[in-house]
Amino acid sequence: MICRISLNIRYVKLILLLAISGSVMAQGHGPLYGLQTPTLAKGGVDLNVAGMSLGTETETSYMLRYLFSYGITEDLQVNLTTPTLIERLGETPRTRGNSNMPANGDIEASLWYRFFSNAFGVGKRFESTAIVGVSTPTDNVRGQVNVGNAIHAAISTGYASRTWYAWIGGGYQYYFERDDERLGDLPYASAVVGYRPNIFLGDYPKPDWRIFIESLAEFPGVNKIDGQLDLSDTRSTKVLVGPSFLGLYGAWGISFGAMVPVVQDLTPGWVKERYRIAVNLSYWL
Amino acid sequence: MKNIKMMALIGILGIGTISGQIARVDQEVYGMDCAPCAYGLERGLKKMDGLQEVRVSLNDGKAYLGLAEKNDLTLRSIQEEVKKNGFSAKKAEVVLMGNATKEDGQWYIETDNERFAVSQDTSIELVQKLAVGRTTLSGTVQDEDDDNLSDQWEIILSKIE
Secondary structure: OHHHHHHHHHHHHHHHHHHOOOOOEOOOOOOOOOOOOOOOOOOOEEEEEEEEEEEEOOOEEEEEEEEEEEEOOOOEEEEEEEEEEEEOOOOOOOOOEOOOOEOOOEEEEEEEEEEEEEEEEOOEEEEEEEEEEEEEEOOOEEOOEEOOOEEEEEEEEEEEOOOEEEEEEEEEEEEOOEOOEEOOOEEEEEEEEEEOOHHHOOOOOOOEEEEEEEEEEEOOOOOEEOOEEOOOOOOOEEEEEEEEEEEEEOOEEEEEEEEEEEEEEOOOOOOOEEEEEEEEEEEEO | OHHHHHHHHHHHHOHHHOOOEEEEEEEEEEOOOOHHHHHHHHHHHHOOOOEEEEEEEOOOOEEEEEEOOOOOOOHHHHHHHHHHOOOEEEEEEEEEEEEEEEEOOEEEEEOOOOEEEEOOOOOHHHHHHOOOEEEEEEEEEOOOOHHHOOOEEEEEEEEEO
16 A cells, blocks of 8 residues: 555656646657657757656656757757756666656757658658767766766667658767766667557647657666776666657657666666656647 | 649639749658658748648648749749758649740740749640640649759649640
Protein backbone atom coordinates (compact mmCIF):
# COMPACT_ATOMS: atom_id res chain seq x y z
CA MET A 1 0.00 0.00 0.00
CA ILE A 2 2.79 2.37 0.95
CA CYS A 3 4.54 1.50 -2.27
CA ARG A 4 1.40 2.23 -4.30
CA ILE A 5 0.88 5.58 -2.59
CA SER A 6 4.52 6.44 -3.23
CA LEU A 7 4.14 5.60 -6.92
CA ASN A 8 0.96 7.68 -7.14
CA ILE A 9 2.70 10.64 -5.55
CA ARG A 10 5.50 10.36 -8.08
CA TYR A 11 3.01 10.19 -10.92
CA VAL A 12 1.09 13.22 -9.66
CA LYS A 13 4.37 15.06 -9.18
CA LEU A 14 5.37 14.52 -12.80
CA ILE A 15 1.98 15.64 -14.07
CA LEU A 16 2.10 18.72 -11.86
CA LEU A 17 5.55 19.56 -13.11
CA LEU A 18 4.21 19.61 -16.62
CA ALA A 19 1.07 21.48 -15.68
CA ILE A 20 2.95 24.36 -14.07
CA SER A 21 5.41 24.66 -16.86
CA GLY A 22 3.35 27.14 -18.86
CA SER A 23 3.75 27.14 -22.61
CA VAL A 24 4.68 23.77 -23.90
CA MET A 25 6.63 22.04 -26.59
CA ALA A 26 8.60 18.67 -27.30
CA GLN A 27 11.69 17.34 -28.72
CA GLY A 28 10.90 17.07 -32.35
CA HIS A 29 8.80 14.68 -34.32
CA GLY A 30 11.02 11.66 -33.90
CA PRO A 31 11.90 9.35 -31.04
CA LEU A 32 12.11 10.36 -27.42
CA TYR A 33 15.46 8.89 -26.40
CA GLY A 34 17.29 7.82 -29.52
CA LEU A 35 19.20 9.97 -31.97
CA GLN A 36 17.12 11.27 -34.86
CA THR A 37 17.65 13.23 -38.07
CA PRO A 38 14.85 15.73 -38.81
CA THR A 39 15.77 19.40 -38.79
CA LEU A 40 13.49 22.42 -38.77
CA ALA A 41 12.41 24.44 -41.78
CA LYS A 42 14.44 27.52 -42.60
CA GLY A 43 13.34 30.13 -40.08
CA GLY A 44 11.31 27.55 -38.14
CA VAL A 45 11.14 27.64 -34.35
CA ASP A 46 10.42 24.70 -32.07
CA LEU A 47 9.76 25.18 -28.37
CA ASN A 48 9.80 22.23 -26.02
CA VAL A 49 9.32 21.38 -22.42
CA ALA A 50 10.04 17.93 -21.07
CA GLY A 51 9.40 16.29 -17.75
CA MET A 52 11.91 13.58 -16.98
CA SER A 53 12.30 11.15 -14.17
CA LEU A 54 15.06 8.65 -13.53
CA GLY A 55 14.73 5.97 -10.88
CA THR A 56 17.66 4.19 -9.31
CA GLU A 57 17.76 1.48 -6.66
CA THR A 58 17.54 4.10 -3.93
CA GLU A 59 16.38 7.45 -5.34
CA THR A 60 14.27 9.14 -7.97
CA SER A 61 15.06 12.36 -9.80
CA TYR A 62 12.59 14.80 -11.32
CA MET A 63 13.55 17.39 -13.86
CA LEU A 64 11.96 19.83 -16.23
CA ARG A 65 13.92 20.64 -19.32
CA TYR A 66 13.35 23.37 -21.85
CA LEU A 67 14.54 23.31 -25.41
CA PHE A 68 14.56 26.12 -27.95
CA SER A 69 15.40 25.22 -31.54
CA TYR A 70 15.77 27.45 -34.59
CA GLY A 71 16.22 26.49 -38.22
CA ILE A 72 19.03 28.58 -39.72
CA THR A 73 18.48 26.78 -43.00
CA GLU A 74 16.38 23.71 -43.77
CA ASP A 75 19.49 21.63 -43.03
CA LEU A 76 21.09 23.55 -40.17
CA GLN A 77 19.47 23.91 -36.77
CA VAL A 78 20.67 25.48 -33.53
CA ASN A 79 19.39 24.33 -30.12
CA LEU A 80 19.64 25.55 -26.56
CA THR A 81 18.38 23.48 -23.65
CA THR A 82 18.28 24.30 -19.96
CA PRO A 83 17.17 22.20 -16.98
CA THR A 84 15.16 22.85 -13.86
CA LEU A 85 16.08 20.13 -11.43
CA ILE A 86 13.30 19.44 -8.97
CA GLU A 87 14.98 16.57 -7.19
CA ARG A 88 18.59 15.71 -7.82
CA LEU A 89 20.10 12.32 -7.23
CA GLY A 90 22.82 11.90 -4.65
CA GLU A 91 24.34 9.04 -6.60
CA THR A 92 23.87 9.93 -10.24
CA PRO A 93 24.10 7.22 -12.89
CA ARG A 94 26.26 8.29 -15.82
CA THR A 95 23.95 8.92 -18.72
CA ARG A 96 23.25 11.32 -21.49
CA GLY A 97 19.61 10.41 -21.70
CA ASN A 98 17.72 11.97 -24.54
CA SER A 99 19.14 12.74 -27.94
CA ASN A 100 18.92 16.50 -27.76
CA MET A 101 18.00 17.02 -24.11
CA PRO A 102 20.53 15.61 -21.64
CA ALA A 103 19.05 13.77 -18.67
CA ASN A 104 21.58 15.41 -16.38
CA GLY A 105 21.87 18.99 -15.11
CA ASP A 106 23.77 20.40 -18.09
CA ILE A 107 22.91 23.52 -20.03
CA GLU A 108 23.66 22.60 -23.61
CA ALA A 109 23.93 24.43 -26.91
CA SER A 110 24.11 22.34 -30.04
CA LEU A 111 24.17 22.55 -33.80
CA TRP A 112 22.45 19.97 -36.01
CA TYR A 113 23.53 19.66 -39.61
CA ARG A 114 21.51 17.44 -41.92
CA PHE A 115 24.28 16.68 -44.37
CA PHE A 116 22.38 14.16 -46.46
CA SER A 117 18.75 14.07 -47.48
CA ASN A 118 17.05 12.10 -50.20
CA ALA A 119 13.29 12.51 -50.50
CA PHE A 120 12.41 9.74 -52.91
CA GLY A 121 8.67 9.34 -52.57
CA VAL A 122 5.46 10.63 -51.05
CA GLY A 123 6.32 10.91 -47.35
CA LYS A 124 9.53 8.95 -47.81
CA ARG A 125 13.09 10.06 -47.21
CA PHE A 126 16.53 8.94 -46.14
CA GLU A 127 18.59 11.43 -44.24
CA SER A 128 21.67 11.77 -42.04
CA THR A 129 22.44 14.39 -39.46
CA ALA A 130 25.55 15.36 -37.52
CA ILE A 131 25.37 16.98 -34.10
CA VAL A 132 27.97 18.97 -32.21
CA GLY A 133 27.35 20.60 -28.85
CA VAL A 134 28.90 22.20 -25.83
CA SER A 135 27.53 22.10 -22.30
CA THR A 136 28.12 23.51 -18.88
CA PRO A 137 26.83 21.93 -15.66
CA THR A 138 24.40 23.41 -13.17
CA ASP A 139 25.75 21.16 -10.42
CA ASN A 140 29.24 21.11 -8.94
CA VAL A 141 29.55 17.44 -8.17
CA ARG A 142 28.05 14.49 -9.99
CA GLY A 143 28.51 11.01 -8.54
CA GLN A 144 31.09 12.42 -6.09
CA VAL A 145 33.21 13.77 -8.93
CA ASN A 146 33.62 17.45 -9.80
CA VAL A 147 31.77 18.05 -13.05
CA GLY A 148 33.10 20.42 -15.69
CA ASN A 149 32.14 21.66 -19.11
CA ALA A 150 31.67 19.11 -21.87
CA ILE A 151 31.63 18.69 -25.61
CA HIS A 152 29.34 16.32 -27.43
CA ALA A 153 29.27 14.99 -30.96
CA ALA A 154 26.90 12.52 -32.57
CA ILE A 155 25.79 11.26 -35.93
CA SER A 156 22.57 9.58 -36.94
CA THR A 157 20.98 8.28 -40.07
CA GLY A 158 17.46 7.15 -40.71
CA TYR A 159 14.46 6.44 -42.87
CA ALA A 160 11.04 8.06 -42.57
CA SER A 161 7.80 7.28 -44.35
CA ARG A 162 4.12 7.55 -43.61
CA THR A 163 4.16 4.10 -42.01
CA TRP A 164 7.67 3.04 -40.97
CA TYR A 165 10.56 4.83 -39.34
CA ALA A 166 14.05 3.72 -38.38
CA TRP A 167 17.10 5.53 -37.03
CA ILE A 168 20.50 4.43 -35.85
CA GLY A 169 23.16 6.64 -34.41
CA GLY A 170 26.09 7.02 -32.10
CA GLY A 171 27.61 9.78 -30.02
CA TYR A 172 30.40 10.72 -27.71
CA GLN A 173 30.53 13.11 -24.78
CA TYR A 174 33.78 14.31 -23.21
CA TYR A 175 33.90 16.20 -19.90
CA PHE A 176 36.74 18.59 -19.17
CA GLU A 177 38.62 18.61 -15.93
CA ARG A 178 37.43 20.74 -13.03
CA ASP A 179 39.47 21.23 -9.86
CA ASP A 180 41.72 18.32 -10.75
CA GLU A 181 38.82 15.93 -11.30
CA ARG A 182 37.07 14.82 -14.44
CA LEU A 183 33.99 12.77 -15.24
CA GLY A 184 34.66 9.83 -17.51
CA ASP A 185 33.76 10.08 -21.17
CA LEU A 186 30.52 8.66 -22.51
CA PRO A 187 30.27 6.87 -25.84
CA TYR A 188 26.74 5.78 -26.66
CA ALA A 189 24.63 4.36 -29.46
CA SER A 190 20.92 4.24 -30.19
CA ALA A 191 18.54 2.37 -32.47
CA VAL A 192 14.88 3.14 -33.03
CA VAL A 193 12.09 1.56 -35.05
CA GLY A 194 8.77 3.35 -35.46
CA TYR A 195 5.40 2.36 -36.86
CA ARG A 196 2.17 4.16 -37.59
CA PRO A 197 -0.88 1.87 -37.78
CA ASN A 198 -3.36 2.35 -40.61
CA ILE A 199 -5.91 3.68 -38.18
CA PHE A 200 -3.66 6.71 -37.68
CA LEU A 201 -3.06 7.35 -41.36
CA GLY A 202 -5.67 10.08 -41.46
CA ASP A 203 -4.68 13.02 -43.59
CA TYR A 204 -3.52 16.37 -42.27
CA PRO A 205 -4.91 18.17 -40.26
CA LYS A 206 -6.20 15.09 -38.44
CA PRO A 207 -4.17 13.92 -35.41
CA ASP A 208 -1.15 11.84 -36.23
CA TRP A 209 0.11 9.08 -33.85
CA ARG A 210 3.00 6.67 -34.01
CA ILE A 211 4.78 4.24 -31.73
CA PHE A 212 8.52 3.68 -31.37
CA ILE A 213 10.60 0.93 -29.85
CA GLU A 214 13.78 2.56 -28.69
CA SER A 215 17.07 1.16 -27.47
CA LEU A 216 20.02 2.97 -26.02
CA ALA A 217 23.48 1.63 -25.15
CA GLU A 218 25.82 3.69 -22.98
CA PHE A 219 29.46 2.97 -22.10
CA PRO A 220 30.59 5.42 -19.41
CA GLY A 221 34.33 5.56 -18.94
CA VAL A 222 36.63 5.94 -15.99
CA ASN A 223 36.57 9.05 -13.80
CA LYS A 224 39.62 11.02 -12.76
CA ILE A 225 39.51 11.82 -9.05
CA ASP A 226 41.95 14.08 -7.19
CA GLY A 227 44.21 14.09 -10.20
CA GLN A 228 44.35 10.32 -10.41
CA LEU A 229 42.49 8.01 -12.74
CA ASP A 230 40.12 5.85 -10.73
CA LEU A 231 41.77 2.56 -11.57
CA SER A 232 39.07 0.58 -9.82
CA ASP A 233 36.66 2.03 -12.31
CA THR A 234 36.46 0.41 -15.74
CA ARG A 235 34.14 1.25 -18.63
CA SER A 236 30.61 0.21 -17.81
CA THR A 237 27.91 -1.02 -20.15
CA LYS A 238 24.24 -0.16 -19.98
CA VAL A 239 21.57 -1.14 -22.47
CA LEU A 240 18.06 0.19 -22.11
CA VAL A 241 14.95 -0.63 -24.13
CA GLY A 242 11.44 0.73 -24.09
CA PRO A 243 8.45 2.06 -25.99
CA SER A 244 7.55 5.65 -26.71
CA PHE A 245 4.52 7.24 -28.31
CA LEU A 246 4.29 10.40 -30.36
CA GLY A 247 1.10 12.30 -31.09
CA LEU A 248 1.02 15.27 -33.43
CA TYR A 249 -1.77 17.70 -34.16
CA GLY A 250 -1.09 20.79 -36.23
CA ALA A 251 1.65 22.73 -34.53
CA TRP A 252 1.46 20.65 -31.36
CA GLY A 253 3.11 17.44 -30.36
CA ILE A 254 3.24 15.22 -27.32
CA SER A 255 5.48 12.27 -26.77
CA PHE A 256 5.90 10.02 -23.79
CA GLY A 257 7.80 6.87 -23.09
CA ALA A 258 9.82 4.77 -20.71
CA MET A 259 13.01 2.77 -20.82
CA VAL A 260 14.16 -0.02 -18.57
CA PRO A 261 17.66 -1.46 -18.37
CA VAL A 262 18.19 -4.91 -19.84
CA VAL A 263 21.95 -4.90 -19.35
CA GLN A 264 23.79 -3.16 -16.51
CA ASP A 265 27.39 -4.25 -16.35
CA LEU A 266 28.62 -1.53 -14.03
CA THR A 267 31.77 -0.69 -12.17
CA PRO A 268 31.39 -2.01 -8.59
CA GLY A 269 29.81 0.60 -6.37
CA TRP A 270 28.02 2.41 -9.19
CA VAL A 271 24.32 2.81 -8.69
CA LYS A 272 21.97 0.78 -10.86
CA GLU A 273 19.05 2.29 -12.76
CA ARG A 274 15.50 0.99 -12.53
CA TYR A 275 13.73 3.09 -15.15
CA ARG A 276 13.63 6.32 -17.11
CA ILE A 277 10.39 8.01 -18.01
CA ALA A 278 9.84 11.19 -19.96
CA VAL A 279 7.04 13.32 -21.34
CA ASN A 280 7.63 16.01 -23.97
CA LEU A 281 5.33 18.69 -25.20
CA SER A 282 6.17 20.60 -28.36
CA TYR A 283 5.00 23.66 -30.17
CA TRP A 284 6.24 24.65 -33.59
CA LEU A 285 6.06 28.41 -34.19
CA MET B 1 -12.99 19.41 -62.15
CA LYS B 2 -11.37 22.20 -60.14
CA ASN B 3 -9.14 23.01 -63.07
CA ILE B 4 -12.12 23.24 -65.40
CA LYS B 5 -13.92 25.53 -62.95
CA MET B 6 -10.84 27.69 -62.62
CA MET B 7 -10.48 27.94 -66.37
CA ALA B 8 -14.16 28.80 -66.74
CA LEU B 9 -13.80 31.50 -64.10
CA ILE B 10 -10.80 32.91 -65.90
CA GLY B 11 -12.81 33.00 -69.10
CA ILE B 12 -15.76 34.75 -67.44
CA LEU B 13 -13.51 37.37 -65.84
CA GLY B 14 -12.06 38.22 -69.19
CA ILE B 15 -8.64 37.17 -70.20
CA GLY B 16 -7.84 40.51 -71.74
CA THR B 17 -7.76 42.23 -68.38
CA ILE B 18 -5.40 39.70 -66.78
CA SER B 19 -1.69 39.49 -67.39
CA GLY B 20 0.13 36.20 -67.86
CA GLN B 21 0.14 34.29 -64.62
CA ILE B 22 -0.44 30.98 -62.89
CA ALA B 23 -3.99 30.37 -61.69
CA ARG B 24 -3.70 27.04 -59.93
CA VAL B 25 -0.92 24.70 -58.79
CA ASP B 26 -1.15 21.16 -57.43
CA GLN B 27 2.45 20.77 -56.32
CA GLU B 28 3.81 17.29 -55.65
CA VAL B 29 5.96 17.19 -52.49
CA TYR B 30 8.31 14.35 -51.57
CA GLY B 31 9.62 13.59 -48.08
CA MET B 32 6.77 15.13 -46.07
CA ASP B 33 5.79 12.53 -43.47
CA CYS B 34 4.19 14.19 -40.45
CA ALA B 35 1.59 16.70 -39.30
CA PRO B 36 4.10 19.39 -38.24
CA CYS B 37 5.75 19.00 -41.66
CA ALA B 38 2.42 19.72 -43.34
CA TYR B 39 1.65 22.48 -40.87
CA GLY B 40 5.00 24.16 -41.52
CA LEU B 41 4.59 23.99 -45.28
CA GLU B 42 1.00 25.22 -45.13
CA ARG B 43 1.99 28.14 -42.93
CA GLY B 44 4.94 29.03 -45.14
CA LEU B 45 2.79 28.98 -48.28
CA LYS B 46 0.06 31.04 -46.64
CA LYS B 47 2.59 33.79 -46.01
CA MET B 48 3.17 34.17 -49.74
CA ASP B 49 1.38 37.08 -51.40
CA GLY B 50 -0.98 35.99 -54.12
CA LEU B 51 -2.18 32.68 -52.69
CA GLN B 52 -5.91 32.53 -52.00
CA GLU B 53 -6.29 28.88 -51.11
CA VAL B 54 -3.78 26.49 -49.56
CA ARG B 55 -4.40 22.86 -48.67
CA VAL B 56 -1.69 20.35 -47.85
CA SER B 57 -2.27 16.60 -48.00
CA LEU B 58 0.19 14.22 -46.36
CA ASN B 59 -1.38 11.16 -47.91
CA ASP B 60 -1.34 12.61 -51.44
CA GLY B 61 2.03 14.25 -50.86
CA LYS B 62 0.69 17.42 -52.45
CA ALA B 63 0.06 21.09 -51.80
CA TYR B 64 -3.11 22.29 -53.53
CA LEU B 65 -2.83 25.99 -54.26
CA GLY B 66 -5.39 28.42 -55.63
CA LEU B 67 -3.81 31.67 -56.73
CA ALA B 68 -5.40 35.11 -56.58
CA GLU B 69 -7.04 36.56 -59.66
CA LYS B 70 -4.09 38.90 -60.02
CA ASN B 71 -0.79 37.65 -58.65
CA ASP B 72 2.93 37.80 -59.25
CA LEU B 73 3.65 34.34 -57.89
CA THR B 74 5.98 32.08 -59.75
CA LEU B 75 6.25 28.32 -59.72
CA ARG B 76 9.87 28.81 -58.75
CA SER B 77 8.95 30.73 -55.58
CA ILE B 78 6.44 28.02 -54.65
CA GLN B 79 9.01 25.26 -55.12
CA GLU B 80 11.60 27.27 -53.19
CA GLU B 81 9.16 27.46 -50.28
CA VAL B 82 8.80 23.67 -50.41
CA LYS B 83 12.60 23.31 -50.32
CA LYS B 84 12.88 25.79 -47.45
CA ASN B 85 10.72 23.45 -45.42
CA GLY B 86 13.14 20.60 -46.01
CA PHE B 87 11.20 18.73 -48.70
CA SER B 88 11.62 18.12 -52.38
CA ALA B 89 9.28 19.71 -54.93
CA LYS B 90 8.51 17.39 -57.83
CA LYS B 91 6.01 17.65 -60.67
CA ALA B 92 3.27 20.26 -60.57
CA GLU B 93 -0.10 20.28 -62.25
CA VAL B 94 -0.86 23.85 -63.21
CA VAL B 95 -3.49 26.02 -64.77
CA LEU B 96 -1.96 29.08 -66.32
CA MET B 97 -2.73 32.02 -68.55
CA GLY B 98 -0.04 33.28 -70.84
CA ASN B 99 1.14 34.09 -74.29
CA ALA B 100 1.84 31.24 -76.65
CA THR B 101 4.85 31.81 -78.87
CA LYS B 102 6.71 29.66 -81.36
CA GLU B 103 10.47 29.81 -81.89
CA ASP B 104 12.32 27.45 -84.25
CA GLY B 105 9.43 25.03 -84.17
CA GLN B 106 9.28 24.96 -80.36
CA TRP B 107 6.16 26.19 -78.59
CA TYR B 108 6.45 28.24 -75.40
CA ILE B 109 3.88 29.57 -72.95
CA GLU B 110 5.06 32.75 -71.26
CA THR B 111 3.65 34.26 -68.11
CA ASP B 112 4.89 37.61 -66.77
CA ASN B 113 7.77 35.99 -64.93
CA GLU B 114 8.32 32.49 -66.30
CA ARG B 115 8.54 30.56 -69.51
CA PHE B 116 7.15 27.06 -70.09
CA ALA B 117 8.46 25.06 -73.02
CA VAL B 118 5.77 22.74 -74.38
CA SER B 119 7.07 19.19 -74.05
CA GLN B 120 7.31 16.86 -77.00
CA ASP B 121 5.33 14.42 -74.86
CA THR B 122 2.27 16.61 -75.36
CA SER B 123 -0.25 14.97 -77.68
CA ILE B 124 -0.14 16.08 -81.30
CA GLU B 125 -3.83 17.00 -81.18
CA LEU B 126 -3.22 19.51 -78.39
CA VAL B 127 -0.13 20.99 -80.02
CA GLN B 128 -2.15 21.50 -83.19
CA LYS B 129 -4.69 23.50 -81.18
CA LEU B 130 -2.02 25.95 -80.04
CA ALA B 131 -2.09 29.37 -81.64
CA VAL B 132 0.20 32.33 -81.15
CA GLY B 133 -1.27 34.78 -78.65
CA ARG B 134 -3.13 34.68 -75.41
CA THR B 135 -4.13 31.28 -74.11
CA THR B 136 -5.35 29.51 -71.02
CA LEU B 137 -4.29 25.95 -70.48
CA SER B 138 -3.50 23.26 -67.99
CA GLY B 139 -0.71 20.74 -67.85
CA THR B 140 1.98 19.01 -65.85
CA VAL B 141 5.21 20.88 -65.24
CA GLN B 142 8.15 18.49 -65.15
CA ASP B 143 10.40 18.10 -62.13
CA GLU B 144 13.57 20.20 -61.99
CA ASP B 145 16.55 19.93 -59.68
CA ASP B 146 15.59 21.72 -56.43
CA ASP B 147 19.05 23.24 -56.17
CA ASN B 148 19.03 24.68 -59.67
CA LEU B 149 15.59 26.14 -60.17
CA SER B 150 15.21 28.76 -62.86
CA ASP B 151 12.39 30.56 -64.63
CA GLN B 152 12.41 27.99 -67.43
CA TRP B 153 10.15 24.95 -67.25
CA GLU B 154 8.94 22.10 -69.39
CA ILE B 155 5.22 21.40 -69.49
CA ILE B 156 3.16 18.53 -70.86
CA LEU B 157 -0.14 20.06 -71.88
CA SER B 158 -3.37 18.31 -70.92
CA LYS B 159 -5.99 20.86 -71.91
CA ILE B 160 -6.23 24.07 -73.90
CA GLU B 161 -9.15 26.38 -73.28
